[in-house]
Amino acid sequence: MNGDVTMCTSLTYENLAHQHLLARTMDFPTTTPWRPIFLPRRFEWHTGLATTMVARYAYLGGGRLPVNWPEPLMADGVNETGLTCAELYLPHAARYADQPAPKKINLTPQDFINWVLAQHRNLAEVVADLPHVQLVAQSWADDDFVYPFHWLLSDNTGQTLVIEPTGEPLKAQVNPSGILTNTPVLTTHLQNLAKLLDQPSSKFTTNTITAAQNWHAQKRPLPTGDVPTARFNRMALLRWGSPTVSAVTTNAIIMNWLAQVSLPYDAHRRHQLSHNYTHYRAVINATTQEYLFWSRTAEQPRHLRLTPAMAETWTVPFIFPIN
Numbered sequence: 001m002n003g004d005v006t007m008c009t010s011l012t013y014e015n016l017a018h019q020h021l022l023a024r025t026m027d028f029p030t031t032t033p034w035r036p037i038f039l040p041r042r043f044e045w046h047t048g049l050a051t052t053m054v055a056r057y058a059y060l061g062g063g064r065l066p067v068n069w070p071e072p073l074m075a076d077g078v079n080e081t082g083l084t085c086a087e088l089y090l091p092h093a094a095r096y097a098d099q100p101a102p103k104k105i106n107l108t109p110q111d112f113i114n115w116v117l118a119q120h121r122n123l124a125e126v127v128a129d130l131p132h133v134q135l136v137a138q139s140w141a142d143d144d145f146v147y148p149f150h151w152l153l154s155d156n157t158g159q160t161l162v163i164e165p166t167g168e169p170l171k172a173q174v175n176p177s178g179i180l181t182n183t184p185v186l187t188t189h190l191q192n193l194a195k196l197l198d199q200p201s202s203k204f205t206t207n208t209i210t211a212a213q214n215w216h217a218q219k220r221p222l223p224t225g226d227v228p229t230a231r232f233n234r235m236a237l238l239r240w241g242s243p244t245v246s247a248v249t250t251n252a253i254i255m256n257w258l259a260q261v262s263l264p265y266d267a268h269r270r271h272q273l274s275h276n277y278t279h280y281r282a283v284i285n286a287t288t289q290e291y292l293f294w295s296r297t298a299e300q301p302r303h304l305r306l307t308p309a310m311a312e313t314w315t316v317p318f319i320f321p322i323n
Contacts, residue, residue, distance in 0.1 A: 007276055008088045009231045009261040010152050011239050012160040012178035013254060017247035019287040022084040022154050023254045026062060026075055026279045027263050030270055034279045036293045036304055036320040037063040037072045039118065041080075041311060045071050048108030048140030049100060055118035057081060058314070060291050060306040062282055065319065072317065073140075074113050080311040081121045082156045082286040087113050087149045089182045094148035095167035096137035105133045109149045109165075110140040122155045123172075130163070130170045152180040156286050162186050176204040179236045181228040189232045196223070196233050209240045216241035222260075231261045251292050254283050255301070265296055298323040 010024035026034055039045075043055040061077020076086035087109075100106035107115055112135065120126045137146045150164040152175070161172040164185055175186060177193070184192075191202040197211040215237055223233040238257045245253050262278035269275035281301075283292040294301035304320065 010086050010180045012154045014158050015247050015250045016244055020156050020158050021285050023283040024086045025258050025262050025281050029273050029276050032064045034064045035322045038318040040314050047111045048138055049106050058311040059117040077117050078284045078289050079117045084284050084286045085113050085116045085153045087151050090148045090150040091183050093183050094165050096135045100136050101134045106136050108138050108140045109147045127172050135165050181232045192229050193236050212237050212241040251283050295322045
């Protein structure tokens with residue numbers, strides 16, 4: 001599979017009720033269906049390096065069931081403590097170790113989101129554990145491809161972090177924009193946004209937000225196109241140029257923003273590995289542990305919640321229907 005094909009867009013958001021959310025499109029070529037999946041506490045999952053790990057926390061997110069592999073491949077989710085994470089593509093920029101390292105937590109790229117959500121309460125715990133992790137360039141499950149990922153994380157502190165494996169020891173960057181798409185790396189995205197808004201500094205500040213608000217007030221057209229830079233800039237302008245909304249209207253507003261950067265499905269290209277389209281849109285509420293999943297084939301979204309009872313009593317994974 002070509003590493004350039006996925007075109008996901010994601011954002012974090014705080015509404016007027018001070019709820020913290022992470023949202024994303026899942027854009028991917030034709031593959032097994034994506035659907036909501038629950039993974040329980042004490043779930044034993046197999047890494048791509050023939051080791052096992054046991055989950056400390058239950059989580060709910062979007063995933064798919066690979067062929068000939070015992071566990072789901074997860075793309076995003078929220079755990080029972082309100083930690084959220086989404087993985088996105090980083091082609092040409094992601095760099096992994098060639099071999100596992102002694103005395104390290106060695107993971108394939110696909111394992112990383114499980115490690116984040118199943119093993120940690122909050123961002124602080126993830127950051128503290130990052131120096132112990134090594135990502136290894138090895139395939140996982142039913143695919144020979146080593147996926148080039150980076151990750152957007154948030155929790156109920158409202159902070160947003162990005163983890164980009166670019167060859168140095170793993171570290172978490174604060175992402176004040178709350179936006180992430182695909183390559184280039186976050187620093188370059190912020191530079192491009194500053195240039196668009198005619199800002200003297202690439203740092204995302206209150207001046208950046210004011211410039212985005214002025215863009216909307218002047219009714220200037222939003223950036224268009226499928227390339228990551230255009231989608232990053234469009235989502236940044238939508239997210240920061242619009243008034244903050246109530247809890248009641250948050251899901252509808254964010255789903256509308258995601259629809260504006262979604263990729264259409266072409267039935268004539270459905271068997272082509274190069275056909276990249278939006279399989280689902282998701283809005284994840286870290287504060288309430290709610291998961292809104294809108295499949296391409298559904299007329300309306302599925303509204304799920306990771307309840308305390310689920311976390312306490314559900315002992316096996318549960319695969320929810322797509323629609």
